[in-house]
Amino acid sequence: MDKRLEFLTDCLNKETPKQHRSDALISDCSCTYAEAATFLLKYATSNTQKATGWYAFGRQMKLREVGSAENQAVTRSMCFFNAVQLDKENANYWYWLGRSIGNAAPFIFEGEPINRRRCVVNALQLDKSHFEAWCLLASTMTHNEVVFQTVYDEGKVKMECIIESLRYNPDYYVAWNSLGMFLLDGPMEMSCVLCRCPHPVVFSTVQIFGQTWTAKMCFIRALVINTEDGTNWNNLGSLMHDDETITINKDYVGMTKIKCFAQALHCSQEGFSHSLAWSNMGLFLKSTNNLVVLHGVEKTAQECYKEALAIDTNIVETWFGVASLIVDGSKLEINNKSMSKFDCVAKGLECNPVRHGGWEFLLDLLEK
Numbered sequence: 001m002d003k004r005l006e007f008l009t010d011c012l013n014k015e016t017p018k019q020h021r022s023d024a025l026i027s028d029c030s031c032t033y034a035e036a037a038t039f040l041l042k043y044a045t046s047n048t049q050k051a052t053g054w055y056a057f058g059r060q061m062k063l064r065e066v067g068s069a070e071n072q073a074v075t076r077s078m079c080f081f082n083a084v085q086l087d088k089e090n091a092n093y094w095y096w097l098g099r100s101i102g103n104a105a106p107f108i109f110e111g112e113p114i115n116r117r118r119c120v121v122n123a124l125q126l127d128k129s130h131f132e133a134w135c136l137l138a139s140t141m142t143h144n145e146v147v148f149q150t151v152y153d154e155g156k157v158k159m160e161c162i163i164e165s166l167r168y169n170p171d172y173y174v175a176w177n178s179l180g181m182f183l184l185d186g187p188m189e190m191s192c193v194l195c196r197c198p199h200p201v202v203f204s205t206v207q208i209f210g211q212t213w214t215a216k217m218c219f220i221r222a223l224v225i226n227t228e229d230g231t232n233w234n235n236l237g238s239l240m241h242d243d244e245t246i247t248i249n250k251d252y253v254g255m256t257k258i259k260c261f262a263q264a265l266h267c268s269q270e271g272f273s274h275s276l277a278w279s280n281m282g283l284f285l286k287s288t289n290n291l292v293v294l295h296g297v298e299k300t301a302q303e304c305y306k307e308a309l310a311i312d313t314n315i316v317e318t319w320f321g322v323a324s325l326i327v328d329g330s331k332l333e334i335n336n337k338s339m340s341k342f343d344c345v346a347k348g349l350e351c352n353p354v355r356h357g358g359w360e361f362l363l364d365l366l367e368k
Contacts, residue, residue, distance in 0.1 A: 014256050027305075029251040043261070050086065051082075051083040051084075051086035051087035051090065051093065052083075054082040054083040054086065055079070055080065055083040055090075055092070055093055055096070056082070057079040057093040058076050058077075058079030058096060059084065059096070060260045061075075061079065065200040066194070075100075075201065076100045077097065077100040077101045077106065077107075078363075080093060080096045080097035080100055081097055081107045081109075083096075083097075083255065084097055084109065085109070086145045087099075088109075088122075089126060090107040090126070090142035091122075091123040091124075091126035091127035091130050091133070092123070092130075094119045094120070094122040094126065094133075095118045095119070095120060095123040095130060095132055095133045095136065096122035097114075097126065098115075098116040098117070098118075098119025098120045098123065098133075098136060099112075099116070099136060100117055101115065101116055101119070101255070102115075103115055103116050103140065104116075105118075108204075112354070116136070116140055117137065117140040117147070120133045120136045120137045120140070120275070121137065121147070123150055124137065129168045130168075131164075131165045131166075131168040131172050131175065132165070132172070132174075134161050134162070134164040134165035134168070134175075135158075135161070135162060135165040135174055135175045135178055136174065137161050137282060137333065138158050138161035138162045138165070138178055138182075139178065140163065141158040141354070142158070143157075143158055143182070144157070145157065145158065147161070148351045149162050158182065159179070159182055159206065162175055162178050162179045162182060163179075163206075163208055165178075166208065166209075170209065171225050172225075173221075173222040173225040173226045173229060173232070174222075176218045176219070176221045176222035176225070176232075176241045177218070177219065177229070177231060177232050177235065178221045178315045179206065179213070179218045180215040180216070180218030180222070180232075180235060181215070181235070182212045182218045183204060183205065183206060183213075183214065183215040183218065184235075184239075186360065190202060195269075196224075198333060201231075205229075205338070215235075215239065216236065216239045218237045219232050219236040219239070220236060220246065220248065223236065223247055223248050223252075224249060227248060227249070227251070227252060227263075227267075228267050229267060230264040230267035230268025230273040230277060231264075231268070231273045231276065232259070232261075232266070233260045233263045233264035233267060234260070234261065234264040234273060234276050234279070234280055234311050236255075236260050237257050237259075237260030237264065237280060237284075238260075238280055240256070240257040240260065241257070242284070242288060244256070244257065244289070250258045257284055258281065258284055258292060261277050261280045261281040262292070262294065264277035264280070265277045265281075265294070266274075269311065270311065271311070271312070272312055274311055274312075275309075275311035275312035275315060275318070276308070276315060277305070277307060277308075277309045278304045278305070278311070278318075279306040279308040279315055279317055279318040281299075281301075281324070282301045282302070282303075282304030282308065282318070282321050283299065283301075283302045283303075283317070283321050285299075285301035286301040286321065286324065286325060301321075302322065302332070304334075305318055305321050305322035305325070306322070306334060309322065309334055309335060309349075310335060313351075314351050316348040316349075316352040316355050316358070317348075318348075319344045319347045319348030319351065320344070320345065320355075320358070320361065321347065322334070323344035323345045323348070323361075324341075325341065326339075326341040328341060332344075333341075341365060342362070342365050342366075343356070345362050345365060346362065349362065
């Protein structure tokens, strides 16, 4: 049952549901995403005295969903916490608990509060080859931070954790995306923990697998592994020149900047990534003074920004982008509210008060 259960939970992995259709280790098991969810819910509700039952229950739930077990309301994180309480020696239970609780510490385990980092460190102490846990640990770290509580006594910096993830699974596209995002924040100076010397080092590329990688190359590699991830299409498009084309595989040949954003829209049907794709498309159309046709409908830069804000109002670049298109003294209807250029810049600064150039933008408007 353990192998079958793990396979079925893999079918529910929201990152790659389309890739899991069968498994050589489970000759009698080939199911769809929906079939796996149905089986796991049935298994979970009849096995709430077992760690595997709670684990199955958590895996079939969506992130913010509230379910019912033993006549009580339960969240996804509660399911994984119950699994850990019943079996604290299972690395996967700790990983999924960490993934579900974020950086808060909503649970007490053996007298101590536990947050995401504590969970993934526990997972790695049980299984240092858990590539997903290495990547999740990196997401909890700042660039200069060293985590000493890992399985390595000398500690690890953020980039080392991402590289550990790729060392154990070179095809983990989430880690390639994380590495690309890390390099995008450079070039940067930090103490060179990698070579244990006191001198600062600049990171804008990284040498792994016998090759020098840039952020763009990392996003391309992630898409070669999984073309269904909207985040990587967004990231790649953002780094491309207006007239540049890139081939990912035989199905994605000659991808332009605008095609990458369109693919991001197709892959991510909701949420931050979908909103960011609209915002990126708006920026491209504004800079090229052009429009795009999507599903037979023409879209201008302004319309793309409005689509982005209808989904997510917390992206500073979207607010600044739409502000730049509003004529001084006029207003634009956004989410049923009439907003001026000043209003949009102010909203952007609410999202990110330390955004470079944001306050200067606002001061320029006040001086007019």
